[in-house]
Every structure is written in C-alpha cells, then in structure tokens.
Amino acid sequence: xxxxxxxxxxxxxxxxxxxxxxxxxxxxxxxxxxxxxxxxxxxxxxxxxxxxxxxxxxxxxxxxxxxxxxxxxxxxxxxxxxxxxxxxxxxxxxxxxxxxxxxxxxxxxxxxx
Amino acid sequence: xxxxxxxxxxxxxxxxxxxxxxxxxxxxxxxxxxxxxxxxxxxxxxxxxxxxxxxxxxxxxxxxxxxxxxxxxxxxxxxxxxxxxxxxxxxxxxxxxxxxxxxxxxxxxxxxxx
Numbered sequence: 761x762x763x764x765x766x767x768x769x770x771x772x773x774x775x776x777x778x779x780x781x782x783x784x785x786x787x788x789x790x791x792x793x794x795x796x797x798x799x800x801x802x803x804x805x806x807x808x809x810x811x812x813x814x815x816x817x818x819x820x821x822x823x824x825x826x827x828x829x830x831x832x833x834x835x836x837x838x839x840x841x842x843x844x845x846x847x848x849x850x851x852x853x854x855x856x857x858x859x860x861x862x863x864x865x866x867x868x869x870x871x872x873x
Numbered sequence: 874x875x876x877x878x879x880x881x882x883x884x885x886x887x888x889x890x891x892x893x894x895x896x897x898x899x900x901x902x903x904x905x906x907x908x909x910x911x912x913x914x915x916x917x918x919x920x921x922x923x924x925x926x927x928x929x930x931x932x933x934x935x936x937x938x939x940x941x942x943x944x945x946x947x948x949x950x951x952x953x954x955x956x957x958x959x960x961x962x963x964x965x966x967x968x969x970x971x972x973x974x975x976x977x978x979x980x981x982x983x984x985x986x987x
Contacts, residue, residue: 865913865915
C-alpha cells in the first residue's frame, strides 16, 4: 500500500524568510509526486509535480520542491515567503502500478507579517 | 472558461435523506473523482471514473453512489446509509488517471447534516 506523510500539521514562518513544508512518501515502483495548495473553503490548486528527470522541480508562484530518493522525501520550498502564501498545503503521491493518488493529511502554512 | 463546477456550494441534509452533489467539467477530461475532506485527515477517495459508464470504488465508498452517463458529468449521491456525511466534498478531473498527470479540482460542496 502506498502512503504519503506530512509530519507537520502547522508551519509558521516570517515574511521574507525561506519556507519548507515537509513530505515523505512510500510507494512501490517509481513515484509520481504532487503538491497542491488550498485556500479556505476552496478546491485544491496544482503547484508542481515530479514524474522523472531533475530532482529539483519548479512550479507556480515561486515554489519549488526537491525529490530525494534516498530519503523518500519531496519537500516544498520557497526562498522568500509572502503573507499571501498562507494556506493549507497537500502533498500527494502515486506510482505506475497504482490506480489512484494518495494524499497527505495537509500542512497549514502561516506566514507572519 | 474551462473548468470544473460543483454545486451547490452549501448543502444541508436531514437525517435519513439522500442528497446529490453535482459535478460538471468542460475540460474534455476522461477521468473524474470524488474526494471527501475532513479536518486533519487530508483527502480520501470515494469513487472514481476513468471513462463514461464505468466507475470504481475508492477507499470510503460505503454510503455513497455515483453515475457517469456523460463524459462531462459525475454526480455523487450521499445516501442515508452514510452515517457521518458532514464534510467538505471535492470533485476533480484529469486527462487520464492521476498516476502522472495533475488533477483539476472544483470549489467544493460543504454538506451538513441538520
């Protein structure tokens, strides 16, 4: 069975500082990994994905994520946080043999002015 | 504008009632999905459909039913058999099963039992 873990329910960071939202995965075969963001009472918006290739993936709104196979991690990063980045972030994963995406439990990011 | 539309945004259900949540997409996507979101639990898959007239159970299908008579539409019925239906329901679609393609989500329906 595949699983995705987000070990932090809440991350607080000051505006202008770098941010990291953590994600680890367990899938059989080559992983396909995604990050989504959700604003209050809204659907999820796609940020970025790793399918194959470069371990550093760049996505929307200045976000990037680093795929680390040895640590089975796919942490989301941004060099300089904005107050408007405050939202709920979900990591999701799948694989070639899987039939569905598995989501992490979400991490609430708060960027403090 | 292309997109995925869920309605209604808020829905109230009495005990013992069935209710149907609408999901329509004009993205020409083959695959559609229904997720349930509860606080602190992430998203859990209820049902998914990879093609018209075919659908599969997800992790928490009990108490729910779906149909896929048209490519554009994937309604979800929450039946009286679902004992704890209060949640935020999200519909999504993708060009193919989301193994390696991103999904597009609707704005959600918040269902409350009264």
